[in-house]
Amino acid sequence: MLLKTRLYLAALLVLGLARPAAAQVYTASDPLAHTFSIVARDPATGDMAVAVQSHWFSVGTAVSWGEAGVGVVATQSFVNKSFGTRGLALLKSGKTAQQALDELLATDEGRDVRQVAIVDARGNVATHTGNKCVDMAGHQKGSQFSVQANMMLTDKVWPAMAKAYEQNARLPFAERVLSALEAAQAAGGDIRGKQSAALLVVRGQATAAPWDDRLIDLRVDDSAAPLPELARLLRLTRAYDHMNAGDLAVEKNDMTRAIEEYQAAEKMFPQNLEMQYWHAISLANKQQLPAALALLKPIFRQEPNWRTLTERLPKVGLLTVSAAELQQILALK
Incomplete structure (x- = not known):
């Protein structure tokens, strides 16, 4: 801990920010989120997103903030985490992105080492890169979005992010935002490497x-490899959207729709046993027992607990086969 504190103090001295305690700018409990990020609003839906990658542990807990119907904030470099909650509160009070940013910076003695970006629910954009952010550092604003980066390997990072975001308008919004992060990494990214990433999307x-x-x-x-893992999690989110839609169809006794949704999820992640299992159960409920048995057999072999779960489903109406058909299912070897 002592070494870490010395390193922080050394960084402050280099940046000319070592001051008396009364004017403290930075504390050892705050994260040094030197990073690249994007804030954006989808003009088609109004949904808003903030996404980030950094060579820092759990960057999403420090940099990215958002609230539905209000806006999104990215606060980074020498992070002032209060900018997240305070920025959203200012937006909620009726201030524009620029007005909120101006108010945040006005009383911040560390503004020279801050990097902040805000998009409000109307699509207004405001960004600040302090003149003592570590090179390479900069930002680029576009229509209802901003990309920003500091401590990058090259000054090509944020222009690459903007270009990727603008050129991928055909993609779903979250995937479009992610494409900007991927472009940043391809252009060199954080000079220290990579460690964590986050993606937040809120309703407009x-x-x-x-x-x-x-x-x-x-x-x-x-x-x-945080970005490939974030992309995998996003694909998994899309697959479980199908799973949730399948569950809703089961609630409405629409087994045809349930089969379609579970099958769509399974196609995205064919090794996922749960997706296979509920697809099989929906087939059984649709009186397609042979197809259900074909799916359930390898599932039971791989994980016997699915067989135990199957015994419990008729009691709550999630499996509607006859007693004889249930025994046929449970007898699978």
Whole structure:
């Protein structure tokens, strides 16, 4: 801990920020999130996203902030984490992205080492890169988005991010945002390497069900390849969207739709036993027992607990086969 504190103090001295305690800019408990990120609003849906990668542990817990119907904030470099919650509160009070950013920076003695970007629910964009952020550092604003980076290997990183985001408008919004991070890494990325990444997408309009207003909330806290893992998690999210739609179809006794949704999920992750299992159960409920048996047999061999679960499903109405058909299922070897 002593060594870490000395390193932090040395960094502050280099940046000319060592000051009396009364004017403290940085504390050892705050993260040094030198990183690249993107904030964006989808003009088609109004949904908003913030995504980030860094050579720092759990970067998503420090840099990325968002609230449905309000906006998204990325706060990085020598992070002032309060910019996240305070920035959103200012937006919620009716201020624009630029007004919120101006107010945050006005009272911040560490503004020269901060990098901050905000997009509000109306698509207004505001970005700040302090003149003492570590090179290479910069940002680029576009229509309803901003990309920003500091401590990069080259000054090509943020232009590459902007270009990728603009050229991938055909992609779903989250995938489009992710493409900007991938372009940053391809252009050299963080000079120190890579460790963590995060992707947050919130609704453009808040609903009466705020627990559903975070559409995507993914973090890779520690990985040798955080972006490929984040992309995998995003694909898994899409697959489980199909699983959830299949579950909803089961609730409505629409087994045809359930089969379609479970099968779509299974095609995306064919080795996932749960996806295979519920596809099989929906087939059995649709009186397609031979097809169900063919799927269940290798599942039971690989993990016997699925057989035990199958015994319990008729009691709650999730498996509607006859007693004889149930015994046929349970007898699979």
